[in-house]
Amino acid sequence: MASKFQPVTVQAPKCLNDFALQPNSRFKLESILDQTLQFPANGVCCILLYGLYGTGKTTIARLLPGLIETSKVDANALNINPADIVDTQDPHELYQACAQGQNGAHLIQGIQNMTNLIAFNQSGLHYVILDEVDNLTDLAQASFKAILNHHHVVFIMTTNNLNKIDLGIQNRSVLVDMNTPPADLWRPILRKVYRTAGLTPPPDAALDQVVVAGRGSARTIFTDVVMDANQNLKQGVKSGRDNVVRLRS
Numbered sequence: 001m002a003s004k005f006q007p008v009t010v011q012a013p014k015c016l017n018d019f020a021l022q023p024n025s026r027f028k029l030e031s032i033l034d035q036t037l038q039f040p041a042n043g044v045c046c047i048l049l050y051g052l053y054g055t056g057k058t059t060i061a062r063l064l065p066g067l068i069e070t071s072k073v074d075a076n077a078l079n080i081n082p083a084d085i086v087d088t089q090d091p092h093e094l095y096q097a098c099a100q101g102q103n104g105a106h107l108i109q110g111i112q113n114m115t116n117l118i119a120f121n122q123s124g125l126h127y128v129i130l131d132e133v134d135n136l137t138d139l140a141q142a143s144f145k146a147i148l149n150h151h152h153v154v155f156i157m158t159t160n161n162l163n164k165i166d167l168g169i170q171n172r173s174v175l176v177d178m179n180t181p182p183a184d185l186w187r188p189i190l191r192k193v194y195r196t197a198g199l200t201p202p203p204d205a206a207l208d209q210v211v212v213a214g215r216g217s218a219r220t221i222f223t224d225v226v227m228d229a230n231q232n233l234k235q236g237v238k239s240g241r242d243n244v245v246r247l248r249s
């Protein structure tokens with residue numbers, strides 16, 4: 001009988017360096033956190049994360065208010081690499097999952113009520129997350145656009161369908177492409193899963209295969225890698241094998 005093993009799990013990401021991102025997407029987000037990109041400013045007050053299923057959009061959207069607030073008010077943040085900034089502020093934020101077909105009137109009223117008040121956050125900013133914003137009807141998007149002209153509100157939005165987002169909203173947004181980054185950018189993140197389990201990671205080629213098979217979906221990639229690490233643990237194999245077993249192959 002196999003000896004009892006302690007399964008490994010993936011640690012929740014805390015900073016930009018915990019994500020595999022396309023270089024251009026990383027550059028935009030780091031520029032916000034190192035203050036080279038003034039944000040919100042010049043009528044740009046939204047971050048619009050777009051891409052395929054499971055690429056980490058919702059995860060990063062929920063992290064960003066804390067990272068942005070920290071970059072603005074924590075003096076230590078200026079001295080560290082923007083990709084290593086972690087949330088030290090835990091700011092107030094409004095998280096809204098947009099439901100399909102909803103007319104959005106209620107949602108927009110709620111945002112308006114909140115943003116009419118002074119923000120409790122030290123930066124003076126309100127943070128509003130709208131998950132799956134393409135679910136808002138065209139009419140709702142149009143009236144939503146009308147409330148995007150505040151200077152003290154940051155909107156963070158996610159979508160699988162960039163082409164369903166009002167062009168006026170896109171124009172007020174920093175667009176962040178969350179689709180598949182090159183496979184090699186995933187390697188350090190996946191190696192960490194094995195190292196946390198006390199295992200030697202598999203060769204790069206094996207890790208790259210997992211990323212390609214998962215089409216950049218963090219959901220799929222982590223599922224495969226965690227399953228493989230656990231199988232190694234269970235079988236007492238200390239070094240990652242050339243061929244990572246994949247759930248979806």
Ligand SMILES: Nc1ncnc2c1ncn2[C@@H]1O[C@H](COP(=O)(O)OP(=O)(O)OP(=O)(O)O)[C@@H](O)[C@H]1O
Pocket residue numbers: 010011012013018019020051052053054055056057058059060158160218219222
């Ligand atoms: N860098 C990461 N490190 C660890 N886990 C991650 C990372 N990115 C994403 N995940 C995990 O992958 C899963 C999918 O991420 P998430 O839900 O953010 O994707 P999504 O792009 O919003 O997907 P969808 O388009 O289906 O809404 C989540 O369980 C999340 O915790």
Ligand SMILES: [Mg+2]
Pocket residue numbers: 057058059131158
């Ligand atoms: Mg999501």
